[in-house]
Amino acid sequence: MQNRYIDLIEQAFVFPQSDFNLDNGNLTFHGLPLMPLIREYGTPLRITYLPKIGEQIEKARGWFAQAMAERGYQGQYHYAYCTKSSHFSFVMEEVLRHHAHLEISSAYDVDIIERLYLRKQLDKDKVIICNGFKAPLYTQRIAKLINLGFRRIIPVLDSKEELNEYLSAIIGExxxxxxxxxEEQPEFGVYTSRLGIRFTEIIEYYQQVISPQQRTKLVMLHFFINSGVKDTMYYWNEFRKALKLYCELKKICPSLKAMNIGGGMPIPHSLDFAENYDYEYMVGEMVGLVADTCRREGVPEPDIWTEFGQFTVGESGALLFSVVREKQQNDRETWYMIDSSLMNTLPDIYGIGQRFLVLPINKWHNPVKRVQIGGQSCDQMDYYNQEVNGQDVYLPEVEMGEPLYIGFFNMGAYQEALSGFGGLKHCLLPSPPHLIIDRDDNGTEIFRVFSDSQQPEAMMDILGY
Ligand SMILES: Cc1ncc(COP(=O)(O)O)c(C=O)c1O
Structure with missing residues (x-):
């Protein structure tokens, strides 16, 4: 029996896949050989493969268009990008190039909108859905945008108190x-999300407060199910409840025309994802459920809006590391120490137990070995030793001094915002350099260094030295 790394992968998964393949025995990501990048830019290295972002947006539009056409669906589908998943300018520019609308979450997001407008990358017709808890600075910034003529801004009320602030600050309609x-998923620590308005109070609130107002119209009902878009009883139950409420509201609120089902579309965090998750089926079920319920209730089918964050940007991202030392700490545990910190670069690992797709970049034909991946901070939690479904992590075995490179893939969403890109870092282990890869019209790769490795001066300044 063969026990090389490549044998393990070929026996356990369908490999190669469209986004992961081998070129001369080394890994490619979206068709891009990674070893030449490592030779040129070194490790640790954060990369963003920009064309993937547009591909994702078009894929989702295709699934919804197909599902809607098959069911003779009367409403439209709109793709909005959830900016908090990655606010970087190059991500936003790519999203806007693909004509996506935006969903924002805080007052400083409005600064991004203003800058994109000044750079002529966004116009006043862009739909901007304003979600999240609204502190006064945020409501004021939203009102200012509306007063400046961004007429397609939709503040989504997170609490009932919010409306008065808009009524007093916004001029006109x-x-x-x-x-x-x-409702949160059963295993979560609280029953109901702190975000949004109580399900049982929405109709009464509409009738008593919103409906009598002359200057505002309710156009969108929003819900976001934290567990993500999953084929589970819990997900479909919440979806049906929201849909039922949409129909009840629509009967008394003629201006209502949009149902926003939030984000949560999953992406691959293991090589068997495609065998276990069928995007077209899920979208078909969602559209079918909306169509059937609305027809049964006798209300027009709403436009469906999504705010996919992770789905838009996750698969564009990878972090490449070198294994710099092997440590055998007992008979069973071999540590592969990397040249960075996992806590600093991938905080979701220790924060929410997130699993990422980990693959070696070279040495695929070496024997395979079970390992623990260790980060360089002195924190106990700076490690990774379990894949999705609790499987152990296997990587190629290497002889002393033989270089081994590994990648954490599909990590493009949320990690920099959570780790405080450019700020202080645990044990002062710096952010890696960030390389952006694009393709020109002929498909030739274009490389741009967005940021170099974080330098000591950046942290010394923050620390007051
Ligand atoms: C209101 C809302 N919409 C969209 C998203 C994006 O979720 P995801 O990145 O899972 O698509 C979030 C994430 O927290 C959210 O809170």
Whole structure:
């Protein structure tokens, strides 16, 4: 029996896949050989493969278009990008090039909108869905945008108190949405999300407060199910409840025309993802459920909006590391120490137990070995030793001094915002350099260094030295 790394992968998964393949025995990511990048830029290295972002947006549009056509669906589908998943300018520019709308979450997001507008990368017709808890600075910034003529801004009320702030700050008419506080998944620490308005209060609130207002119209009902878009009883139950509420509201609120189902579309965090998750089926079920329910209730089918964050940007990202030392700490545990910190670069690993797709970049034909991947901070939690479904991590065995490179893939969403890109780092282990890869019209790769490795001066300044 063969026990090389490549044999393990070929026996356990369908490999190669469209985004992961081998070139001369070394890994490619979206068709891009990674070893030449490592030779040129070194490790640790954060990369963003920009064309993937547009591909994802078009894929989702295709699934919804197909599902809607098959069911003779009367409403439209709109793709909005959830900016908090990655605010970087190059990501936003790519999203806007693909004509996606935006969903924002805080006052400083409005600064991004203003800058994109000044750079002529966004115009006043862009739909901007304003979600999240609204502190006064945020509501004021939203009102200012509306007063400046961004007429397609939709503040989604997170609490009932919010509306008065818009009524006093906005000149003229404006549209609003309402967010339903969804029930959390059974294993979570609280029953109901702190975000949004209580399900049982929405109809009464609309009738007593929103409906009598002359200057505002309710156009969107929003819900976001934290567990993500999953084929589970819990997901479909919450979805049906929101849909039922949409139909009830629509009967008394003629201006309501959009149902926003939030984010949560998953992406591959293991090589068997495609065997276990069928995007077209999920989208078909969602569209079918909306169509059937609305027809049964006798209300027009709404436009469906999504705010995919991770789905848009996750698969564009990878982090490449070198294994710099092997440590055998007992008879069973071999540590592969990397040249960075996992806590600093991939905080979701220790924060929410997130699993990423980990693959070696070279040495695929070496024997395979079970390992623990160790980060360089002195924190106990700076490690990774379990894949999705609790499987152990296997990587190629290497002789002393033989270089081994590994990658954490599909990590393009949330990690920099959570780790405080450019800020202080645990044990002062710096952020890696960030390389952006694009393709020109002929498909030739274009490389741009977005940021170099974080230098000591950056941290010394923050620390007051
Ligand atoms: C309101 C809302 N919409 C969209 C998203 C994006 O979720 P995801 O990145 O899972 O697509 C989030 C994430 O927290 C959210 O809170």
């Amino acid at each position: 404006f549209e609003i949405g309402l967010r339903i506080a969804s």
